[in-house]
Amino acid sequence: MENSRYEAGQKVMEELFSEQVRQDMKGMKDVSPDLWDMIVSFGFGDLYSRKALSLSQREIVTITSLITQGAFDQLKVHLEAALNVGLSREEITEIIIQCTGYVGFPKAVQAMQIAAEVFQENSEYSSR
Amino acid sequence: MENSRYEAGQKVMEELFSEQVRQDMKGMKDVSPDLWDMIVSFGFGDLYSRKALSLSQREIVTITSLITQGAFDQLKVHLEAALNVGLSREEITEIIIQCTGYVGFPKAVQAMQIAAEVFQENSEYSSR
Amino acid sequence: MENSRYEAGQKVMEELFSEQVRQDMKGMKDVSPDLWDMIVSFGFGDLYSRKALSLSQREIVTITSLITQGAFDQLKVHLEAALNVGLSREEITEIIIQCTGYVGFPKAVQAMQIAAEVFQENSEYSSR
């Protein structure tokens, strides 16, 4: 039963993240296997796997929360995830612009610089 | 020209907020006419009026940012706005649940209590 | 199996909170049964039930995090929980004083005022 939560988490992580990113994230398993299990089973299994929002709506929530709390270390992989689940560059750029009115310019500027890197490294996603 | 930004803001505010809420907000005009103008012209005119995101996507950003920063005083009117622009109760509830993994339980719980009030006061929006 | 996580959560909540507080918290079950399940199963079952820290050490973490993020709405029940799991008034007061150096005076002052209320309402815990 516990397994089903972990498996649900793994499945949604495959939709969100590239093989490489999942491999990097898994480094946490060596550091703290318990935290890793919570990330997969609760974070992705219990939360992201739920049906009431689409994955692209969930990434709007995630990106906005990361920008608002200034958690820029985690922003890059979730900007990539946003592209992977179907948000366009224009929509991602616009999420950051909308944040301006709610968090001010400094965090929006820092987010946009990270988005620029992500867009450059993921040129397979056209500008539309 | 300035007028067009203000007018665009007013127009989008009519889609987001009830007559009563707009009336209450306008109390700011007496306190600081300049801040009021910025709210309407920049906040709603320049930001919300843009096309790259739908109003319901914008309210996902707004609600998430308010929850993450603990700005619960402004949350109620934006939960109502979310209903007005087409987000369902299930989707709004789910935005708050998704926040749990990014901001922790205390802010999610406080948000859910406010959502419960909003849902009760807006019973014309069916549960689906 | 899911049941065991929920039951572990309920058991630790009985150690932390009075009957009355648990009753009040359970109001969330009507608002969002899913969030309620996560609070009990993940928050209390998965986190608080773990052995590596005592419940009084966990409440030091909780109280400090609530003060630092300004989540004063949830502080009261956790100050009571701290008393229930064996922290003295002097220790609780001191947690708040230690916070001064890390979050500044405004949040420490607000926390101390809530602590004063809690101490007054829980006079069965001597000042030791």
Next chain:
Amino acid sequence: MENSRYEAGQKVMEELFSEQVRQDMKGMKDVSPDLWDMIVSFGFGDLYSRKALSLSQREIVTITSLITQGAFDQLKVHLEAALNVGLSREEITEIIIQCTGYVGFPKAVQAMQIAAEVFQENSEYSSR
């Protein structure tokens, strides 16, 4: 020697706050005499008494920090202090407007509503 820090703090508090506000603040002395001593000796004695900034410059720092961290409970007495040490209504209003670009609208709006109350209750300070 300790006394000189406490006395310096008391002296600067007389410049900042009305008799009534100082009386209210002193309620903290009963709750935690040690925190009270730190507030007076360190907060006001060591910090506010220094010469490199004027008291009105210090209140710009204080008000901005309170708005940015959402510590609205302490904002009112510092808006009054700002008036007492010579900042005009226009300057206080403008501090809040300047914050808009750095913290977003929600916190600025909440601050402006508190400023409106303070201005109404302190009508002896002309709008200049």
Next chain:
Amino acid sequence: MENSRYEAGQKVMEELFSEQVRQDMKGMKDVSPDLWDMIVSFGFGDLYSRKALSLSQREIVTITSLITQGAFDQLKVHLEAALNVGLSREEITEIIIQCTGYVGFPKAVQAMQIAAEVFQENSEYSSR
């Protein structure tokens, strides 16, 4: 008319920032022309160009807000701006010290380390 807001922003940016810093900032124009326009037209044109506060008072607000929210990436250019609009090293150091009481030591220490770098790189501004 839009032009006048943008031009007002550009003009105040020339008072605040060196040619080099303005050049670096303008990198945002390639990333998101729309965010860049908002930064110049709203951030600098609508906010910084207003008359009710001096530019040095505005930089006290900005620096304090950046420290309080932990936005250290943007702090350096605004510490330089503070020097450019007439705040002395002593005043800037003192803003950070005053913040200690409102945000705690960790953020103040991080800010002071950045200030030390800025002072070293801008030795043309004497210590008084």
Next chain:
Amino acid sequence: MENSRYEAGQKVMEELFSEQVRQDMKGMKDVSPDLWDMIVSFGFGDLYSRKALSLSQREIVTITSLITQGAFDQLKVHLEAALNVGLSREEITEIIIQCTGYVGFPKAVQAMQIAAEVFQENSEYSSR
């Protein structure tokens, strides 16, 4: 008398930090002798030297507050201090896991990565 506060601070710093870390921290003395004096006399002398909490309890407060506010630059030396005053690796790991429920995953993950570095560099502290 002032001396006794500074000396108390120095004494507790010797219990918390290695010679090397204390040497690095002292770099602040050149940048701002006044902020340095406040850190030692108030931060460590007035706060950490108090008796109502043990040093290991104080480090639980400190680590939790740093994680909650995202002040990761200061986290490393305090994770080392936690080891020095007797918290085990398991307890430190658990503080971070407990934080998950109160601040969300992003800050917990970032903290755990820093803890992993600290544990590797301090292999003399067995995993117990």
